[in-house]
Amino acid sequence: MSSQIVMRIEDGIATISIRRPEVLNALSKDLIDEMDIMLDEIKANPEVRVLVFYSEKNFAAGADIKEMSVCDPAGAKAFVFSSTYNKIEALGIPSIAVIDGYAFGGGLELALTCDLRIASKKATLGLTELNLGIIPGAGGTVRLPRLVGEAKAKEMIFMSRTVSGEEAKQIGLVNAAVEPEELLETGAKWAEKLKTRSAVALRAAKESIENGIRDTDYVTAIDREAEIWASLFDSYDQKEGMAAFIEKRKPKFQNR
Numbered sequence: 233m234s235s236q237i238v239m240r241i242e243d244g245i246a247t248i249s250i251r252r253p254e255v256l257n258a259l260s261k262d263l264i265d266e267m268d269i270m271l272d273e274i275k276a277n278p279e280v281r282v283l284v285f286y287s288e289k290n291f292a293a294g295a296d297i298k299e300m301s302v303c304d305p306a307g308a309k310a311f312v313f314s315s316t317y318n319k320i321e322a323l324g325i326p327s328i329a330v331i332d333g334y335a336f337g338g339g340l341e342l343a344l345t346c347d348l349r350i351a352s353k354k355a356t357l358g359l360t361e362l363n364l365g366i367i368p369g370a371g372g373t374v375r376l377p378r379l380v381g382e383a384k385a386k387e388m389i390f391m392s393r394t395v396s397g398e399e400a401k402q403i404g405l406v407n408a409a410v411e412p413e414e415l416l417e418t419g420a421k422w423a424e425k426l427k428t429r430s431a432v433a434l435r436a437a438k439e440s441i442e443n444g445i446r447d448t449d450y451v452t453a454i455d456r457e458a459e460i461w462a463s464l465f466d467s468y469d470q471k472e473g474m475a476a477f478i479e480k481r482k483p484k485f486q487n488r
């Protein structure tokens with residue numbers, strides 16, 4: 233197993249952490265494939281009662297732009313993270329995203345798959361994909377509006393508007409915003425609390441809440457999002473947006 237992502241299971245709590253500090257924990261395809269295997273391990277292990285995502289300094293600054301920048305639509309489709317992200321929701325155990333630093337793009341989309349989110353007041357969260365000439369492609373356009381409402385989601389996605397942990401709490405994007413030095417302790421407390429609850433009741437509560445808020449088209453909507461996302465890799469603006477990021481300059485979009 234590579235050291236890009238690690239899982240620790242201790243006293244019924246599984247913690248998954250990304251270890252790519254040199255790119256602010258950007259998510260490569262290999263890393264997501266490893267996460268997929270970890271999620272299967274969790275599913276097969278009845279001892280695991282709670283799943284926590286926590287990475288030092290930065291939650292994840294999105295999918296790896298350098299890796300994605302060369303994709304054509306077929307490559308982008310193969311790069312897609314949604315099947316792994318959907319597994320997190322389907323686990324049946326509660327999950328918590330403990331967010332420090334940046335949670336951008338596919339990083340925030342990972343946090344959106346969790347049942348609960350705790351952020352440092354100083355964290356920065358956003359679905360910033362439009363800066364690159366693409367859209368969120370791992371459930372973000374579907375999950376964000378469910379949490380913050382359509383208007384706020386459109387504001388954040390259309391304008392790549394980022395919010396602090398504190399503002400994320402105000403708009404319902406995270407459950408709690410705490411001082412940076414209290415982040416880990418709060419995450420640990422919440423995980424311990426969940427561990428003491430009935431796993432059966434938790435599973436049922438989770439299932440019932442999700443049944444209530446989802447319509448039958450939810451998965452279809454995510455599949456559709458992935459289709460649209462991948463098709464953008466045929467556009468000039470995707471090439472320009474990603475090239476500009478890599479070359480550290482402002483993109484000049486041509487709307488095509």
Ligand code: CO8
Pocket residue numbers: 254255256258259293294295296297298308311312313314334336337338339360361363364367368369370
């Ligand atoms: N991918 C690749 N490299 C990255 C990424 C990224 N997402 N983010 C940061 N890095 C790298 C930088 O290139 C830089 O590397 P180098 O030192 O070699 O130049 C290093 O990390 C440090 O970054 P910065 O120097 O830019 O650090 P700053 O503190 O100045 O800025 C920011 C931090 C604001 C977070 C800035 O790095 C940034 O804007 N990053 C890009 C964020 C972004 O746009 N994320 C969305 C990516 S698109 C996406 O997630 C699509 C998801 C679709 C679903 C996926 C399914 C396939």
